[in-house]
Amino acid sequence: MDWTLRGGAPLGPGAPAGDLLHLTGGRIDARGAEGAQVFDASGLTVAPGLIDLHGDGFERNLSPRPGVLFDPEIALAETDRQLTANGITTAWLAVTISWEPGLRSLDTARRLVEAWTRLRGAFACDMRLQLRWEVYALDAVEQVEAWLALEPRPAIAFNDHFTGLFDPTTRMAKSLDKYAARSGLSVEAYREMIGRLAARRDEVAPAIARLAAAAARAGAPRLAHDEPDAATRRANRALGIDVSEFPLSREAAAAAAEAGEVVVLGAPNVVRGGSHIGALDAEPAAAEGLCTALASDYYYPAPLAAAARLLARGDMAPEAVWGLVSAGPARAMGLRDRGALAPGMRGDLVLIRRDGPRARVVAVFVGGAPAWCAEPWRIAGATVPA
Known part of the structure; x- marks a missing residue:
């Protein structure tokens, strides 16, 4: 019709x-x-419909309580309803492929991908996959590489939430009990697991290079997560990873923006008036041109709420504001057929x-x-x- x-x-x-x-x-x-x-x-x-290039809010539909997992088909159907009701017409599910057991394990990711494949034609939202690969998930490399052949082509995000576990000053090291509960392990068992992984650190750089090259061959969008500084941005750029997702500092965001690369920040950051982890503040970054796209991150109502807040403030042109939640994400993910009313x-x-x-x-x-x-x-x- x-x-x-x-x-x-x-x-x-x-x-x-x-x-x-x-x-x-x-x-x-x-x-x-x-x-x-x-x-x-x-x-x-x-x-134009909202485009969300990174959202893991679906995890609450899959595991509403630690250690409790529901059928991924039920979770994805509910996620589709939430996305659509929040005005999101294209979304990438940030499916974490980690070295942890439980919610973010390779096994859970397999079940999610299988359910997504079965249900994809029934979704109202154009729901796609972001392979949120933890770089210490070394035993998952072959599977992630195989998933890069899926259609529509997934994106891949390179994450390192492992290294910070060994620095007692980081929020990650201070949250071991939370991560252990998410994994279904005791804190002691969790510590033993990360100790074993640390012994394989020499395998990490070759694994990153392998998947970055595979993604480039597949034409998959490539994102680097939580870049702390300009040097890290340059290193990832050399690997062909050209989207900076949630850079932690103004320096990292500026290094990407000055090179004409996409910078993704969190829409919840705008709505809440700052980063919940003390990272780069998205609202002034957007006004300075250091943000190309806003993502739901962990909260699907956030992109619309962030756009409404920025529109009301009037510091940016209305088209520029809406571009953060539609045209900007479309550009980041290589979609040229949406994000505008033309x-x-x-x-x-x-x-x-x-x-x-x-x-x-x-x-x-x-x-x-x-x-x-x-x-x-x-x-x-x-x-x-x-």
């Missing part, structure tokens, strides 16, 4: 003049099709009601079709509530 959205205020690059936006054959159309269904968008902002673009839209620093999702279109609607009376011919 083709659609004409009438009466909305467009926001985003390529936005048409006037208050009509047409969806024909799943894409934005300049003229519209005869007999198209009308959606009353009056009083709403019509924007004719020919994929019909992924979110219709929101703005109220100062807050916004509420009223309707979502994915691939030119309605995927979620809080006010169905806006569809022509529907019954208007009394």
